Amino acid sequence: MASRPKPWHQLAHLKDELRTGELTLAEFAADLHEVALARGRHAIYEDPQRFFSLTYPTLPLRDLVKDVAERLAGKSNKAVRQLELTYGGGKTHTLITLYHLFGKEAQALPDVGAVRDFREHMGGGEFPKARVATLCFDKIDVEKGIAGVRAPDGEQRTLRHPWSVLAFQLAGADGLRSIHGEGKDEExxxxxxxxxxxxLLxxxxxxxxxxxxxxxxxLTYARQRVAGSESWQGRIVDFFQYLVQAVIKVDRAAMVASLLASDPAAQAGSLGEALRANISQVFRRQHEEGIQPIEKEDVAExxxxxxxxxxxxxxxxxxxxIRIVGGLDRLEEDPARSRTEEExxxxxxxxxxxxxxEVFYSRWTQIDGFQRxxxxxxxxxxxxxxxxxWDPSPVVGPAALLTQDGTGTSAAMRELAGVVDAAATESTSQWSNLVEAELDKAQQVQQEVPILAEQREVEQAVITTFLHSQPIGGKANTSDLLRTIGSGVPDPIELDKGLRRWRDVSWFLDDADAADGEGGSKLPRSWRLGKRPNLRHMHDEARRERVTEDDVKSRLQVEIGKAKGELDGGARAAGADVHTLPGSPKDVGDDGAFRYVILGPQGVSDSGKPSPTACRYINETTGPNRPRVNRNAVVVAVPSRDGLANMEEAVRTLLAWEDVNRQLDNQSVDPLQGQRLRMQLTDARKRVPDAVRQGYATVVTVNEDNQIHAFKLAPSAGPLFPEIKNDQRSRIQETPVDAEALLPEGPYDLWREGEDAHFVKDLAGAFARDPRLPKFLTPKTILDTILQGVERGLLVARQARPDGSARTWWNCRVDQEATASQELEVVLPNKAELGDLPQELLAPEVLPDLWQGSKLPVASLASYFSGSHQAKIPQESYDDYLQVPKCPEQALLAATKAAVTQGNVWLVNGPTSMWKEEASADMLEGGELRPPPEPIPASELTEDALPGAWN
Structure with missing residues (x-):
């Protein structure tokens, strides 16, 4: 970040009289009457030395002095001049300047720069001396007149009429006699x-x-006079008509007049306007071009x-x-002025x-009550x-209108706000309160963007926008705003961020302007503060006053129920039973199926701190006295405390925007405001499902030690269930494990000492009951693993028949009917006895270590299936062994006969052999099994190949 330029007060020093309070605000209201009375009450205006040391001789003011000097010297016909000024525009100061320069016959003018400038501009020499008569109409009471009117000889009188005041100042009692109809010293x-x-002149x-x-x-006097008697309207207009004509006829006479009243109320209404128009018409017919002593370029001086x-x-x-302007260049991509112009x-x-x-001169002077x-x-x-x-700004800018500690509004701001409020005709809202509310918002933004807190740029933006928003309808273009608040060389990115944030949280920024940059990275094109609350204010008011906690809780339940894709996406497809917002634990079954439970806010838990509600769903079924058996098959998703707060906040925001929408539903809404409202509603509706998804960040389930634990998931944008499933702490297994893991020497320790068989349903159910085991999403996954063990010969499947016998399966697929039976068991091979043996198993290269070369003596089958044989399975670097279950002789013989009959083996006994035909017991005894004979090609059966056989 660029270094900051020095504060303005380290380069320019205030006058002591302002710093100490000696210069009061009342002294800015120049009073020509007090100067004429010379009572010493306003030395800053009465003392020429002090007055001219504070006076800036603008070019228009120097031109006016020159013209008046030439007229008083009899060298010009510019006799009557009117000051065309708005209120407080320096008109009285101009009149006092003329009073000091051309009056004061016996007193020399001070040798100060302003006087020298005036003298030089009129060509040098002395100022013509004149008898100055002041007609300060605001001091003439319509009933009692004005006291202290001084004659040339020093006599003072109280007089009632303006022509009497003029006559007595110019010629004393003789003046009154000269205009009296009977020559009396009377009015x-x-x-x-x-x-x-x-x-008289x-x-x-x-x-x-x-x-x-x-x-x-x-106009101050005229309005009051005419209000008492309409005949006075003609008298006043006639007086000025006669006076203007008289001044023009007297070669060394001049008149400079300011018609407007300092109090705008003096010319308000139809009467005031009519008076102003009639009197102004008199001056327009006779006077030269109007004078505006202070122009825009003169204000700073x-x-x-x-x-x-x-x-x-x-x-x-x-x-x-140069440093200031250089910093401003960084804020605008395409500045309106060149750098040289700006410097x-x-x-x-x-x-x-x-x-x-500039904003005061060009905008505020249009406000009734603000005196230029x-x-x-x-x-x-x-x-x-x-x-x-305290002000850290390098120039006197909007920061000077803030308070040092940031509380409330400054005296200067309260005065400006009062001016605007006084000019308002409709709204009763107080600008001071509205600006203070916006300044509070700005301070919040500066806390979020701390780099802006030193120069307080966002607070400056509030002040600048307020100034530009006057009079009604005004606005600040973004370039104006950045240029006004950017003199302290702020970081452009951070300033942009702060202004966009203020736009988002403001209560009184106009929606039409704020909508320009809504939802994007660009700032609005313009900024305007108004007394009408914007959508944000209406939204915040709805949140605060109309959206209740019960509303939020009720709506949140609905939104959680609707967030299926976010919370249970993929769970059902994976085989889980999903329970969204169950009423109680009894709504969650206990049959060994995997249960994915999504609890509402009542289940809120933090990492390491599962809530009692969440624990109940793992421990209980219908009540505390009915404990859950399959605890390992339950996984509970609950909100974290932070997540719940965010969910409630998102729902509260949505409800508030919906409330605003209802308020405006039957009203005429500005199109831009309507567009912004729709955008806010859309954003709020999108935010709720995301907040719900992110809020469900805690998982509650049992761990390997059979303790209920809660853990927090890492933030993720994807659906919740896959995140739970993929987290190792959940211990969820979606794919079958290797069947060897189910054996006694496997990792799961499913067989107690002395156990040699399990019902399949019990073995599968162990994974739902036993927390030491992984959680499987479906019982079929475990069943598939068990059946895989049977097919690989690791286990023997057995199904008892009613007669006490049993069907068995080993190294083969268990049929579907048996698989569905609750009576299906698995037996360890070394403890099993096969009820029958699939004949396919006797074929070469099916069972390991059964065939030794190309011959298999039938008698050796008894040894192989004795129940104690372990068949060797050579591996790449070691030998593995398969336990072969016991098979009775009768079953072996039956299997052998079937194998010969089906052609899977060839039976040879001496010179006799059989293949694909039923073998007798005699043939089997002492016989050998061989691989099926190779097929004989037809060419070898021809007469040529077997000539003896064809005889």
Whole structure:
């Protein structure tokens, strides 16, 4: 990560008066009347030295001073100028500038930079001196008038009408007499006509002075006056009509007027609008082009002069600015401005972020109640005073509007929020509360993405979005947002992650904007905060207030039951009996079949800690007094505690989105909001089965020591049952074992001392009962192993007949009927006696070690099947042995006869031989068995081959 540039307050130092609180917020409201009274209450405006040290002579303001100076010198016809400003845009400050420059006949102007700039711009020389009359209409009470009106000789009076105030300031009592119908030193009730006013304006010429009339806050007075009596609407308009005409006729007279009221309510409504339109029309007919003393490019310098000690030349900050702009370049793939342009912007605005002053100037000035320059001064004063000690940002940006400890909202933010709330006509929600809620969300995000906690970029994003969202309908483009909050050189990837996370958790980001980047890796195209809760807020409210725990538990049971593919996928096909959410252990059979049990939340267990509920399904059947016999055939899947919490969370989320959907079902929904809601519902529905699958992470079963144990599976995206089956701790075997493992010397120890036979069903059932044995998914798997042992001669199968005799099978397949019999036994060969012997076994190369060469004496069969013979089976590097069971002589003879008759062997006894014909007992006695004779080719039976035989 790139190193951070220095904080702004290490490079630019606040004025002591701001830092200590000596400069109060009230002092940003310039008051022309107080300056005229010169009572010392507002030294920052009354003292020219202090006033001009804080004044930035913008080009429009210098042009205005030059024009007024030329008019007062009689060298220009630009007599009437109107300040075309929004509230708090520097109009009163402009009027005070003119008051100090052209009034104060006996007092020299201070030698400060601003005064020098004004003088230089008007061509040098001294400023023309004038008698200045101030008409501060907001100070004229409609009933009592205004006190402290000062005449040129110092006399003060209280006067009621604006023309009286003008006359007394210009000529004292003589002024009042000059406009009175009877020449009395009294006020008149109607406005004087233009000739009387022109004569009044010329009166200062007698002392060699020009005349300057400064008009402020006209609409404040006019609205109240007309509200009391409609006849006053005509009087006020006539007064200004006559005054404007009179000023134009007097060569060294000028008037600069600001008509708008500082309080927007003063011109609100039809009456206020009508007054503004009528008075403005009078000025439009006569005045030159309007003046806007402070333009956008001047704002930063105005703020600098007001709040900071003299700053070095801009070039001294270039390296600092280059680092900032370099960091911003990393945040945008295609910046709107070139790097050179951006560096110039930051240099011109330093220590303020140019986009911060831009949003105030271009957007907030459209809000009723936010006073352009004055509003920024008040906001910045509060922000800078609080942020100087902690703000890590390299420029004064949105971070300055945060609180140091992150609790609540700053005084500056509360003031801004109050301005917007006051301008609102519909919503009763308080912006301060909404912004505080979003800041809480941002702090949560910064905890998740800790690298953003130092510069607090996500909190800055909240402030920036709020500022850009005003007035109603405004929004911040993503490029604007990144550029405003990115001056601290954040990591682009982490910042992107943090902003996307804020988008996801925000309660008041507009859904239409948030939907741009929904579900993807890109940020939305725009960001807008509104007072209307977004889908996320509605969702969170539903989770908190309407989705109950009972709702979650009930729905979770349903979702678990539906998650068949995730939880029991492949179990039935593998042969297991699946029990999903059984009501009790009695619902799980105990017949030796493999039982795969899926319990609900009541079975929740952690590794090494099987729950009592899960244990009951292994230990019991119908109750504690009916223990389960086949404990080794039961495997229980249960949720882990973490997994259960995640499942409940996923279900709660889904229920909340479904609640939101019901709320909006009968409402007119914005298409983008509707699309986002459908996406959220789809995602929530997909998440539940996955959460269920991942939640079932614990397996409960018996181990080799016959102890119930619980173990946790490794995370996996596949179905649950295959994961359980493949985990060695489950001890599940799907394929048959080798039949030799079933013998007494095998690993399973199935034969107790003295045992020589087992019923097949009992031997197969041992694997379901005995925890030392592996678990087989189906009894047939074990049965196949047993039958395989019979076919290989390792075991003898025996089935008793009702007459006490028995059918036996050895080294052959047991027929299907016998296999299904509950009476089928397996006997160890050394303890078995065959009831009959399949004749096929006597053929050469069938039984090991039976034939010694090409002859098998019939008499040797008795020795081979004596019950004590072990046939040798040569292997590659050792000899193996097969125990041959006993076979009675009668069965041997029967098998031998059948083998001869069937042609599997050839019987030879002396000169007589038999093959494929029934042999007598005499033939068998002393006879030898040989392999079947080779077939005789037909060519060897011809007359030529056997001439004697054909005679």
């Amino acid at each position: 008149r009730e109607t406005p004087p006509a233009e000739p009387l006013l022109a004569a 010329e009166a200062p010429n007698d002392q060699g002075l020009a005349t300057l009339v400064l008009v402020d806050e006209v 105005v703020l600098r002069r007001r709040f900071f000690d003299d700053l070095p030349d801009q070039e001294s900050y270039r390296s600092h600015v 110039s912007r930051f240099l011109a605005s330093f220590p303020f972020h140019p986009d911060l002053t 320059t004055r509003g920024m001064l008040r906001t910045m004063a509060m922000a800078l005073r609080d942020a100087e000690g």
